[in-house]
Amino acid sequence: GAGVSQSPRYKVAKRGQDVALRCDPISGHVSLFWYQQALGQGPEFLTYFQNEAQLDKSGLPSDRFFAERPEGSVSTLKIQRTQQEDSAVYLCASSLRTRVEQFFGPGTRLTVL
């Protein structure tokens, strides 16, 4: 079966531009996570959805970051007025609600110039 997919795989933005990153989780996975991975570092938690409800957004670094999952499947991570420090790989993961192990997508590499 299909795994977690993310698009675009690469995104280059000029400082100040808005970007939108998409995640398609594994079918049937009600839990969806976004992580940010800086170069040479481990992923860091951003936000968590259970179905369409955003239950934890404690990892979002600023109010420029916004995530949604309106129908409980596809999710979008939006970053407004991008800054150079936003450059990173953004990873999406999904899981069954009753399980802890998360399955990751390939990530979107965002470069802000």
Add this chain to the structure above:
Amino acid sequence: GESVGLHLPTLSVQEGDNSIINCAYSNSASDYFIWYKQESGKGPQFIIDIRSNMDKRQGQRVTVLLNKTVKHLSLQIAATQPGDSAVYFCAEKSPGGGATNKLIFGTGTLLAVQP
């Protein structure tokens, strides 16, 4: 605060040897750990997990050991192959995460397998 860290940032081994990757955690309340493998340009791939009520768990060519006394876990890879070359992360389910099964990752160990 919570943290998960690795002792060795880079590990170089010969093909066919066994590899041991170590990880330390700081929160004694942590009760679930996962090892992930991340190849260049890809997302982390689940390898094996272990709960705190276990000391050891085995998979195919991999074994995870958990020592709760010293808050340490290790990943052992038997007969290491070139395809095992990747960055390995230990991750801890955040004990303060409530209903969120968010994971806290260490910084990773690069495993380089020499043919």
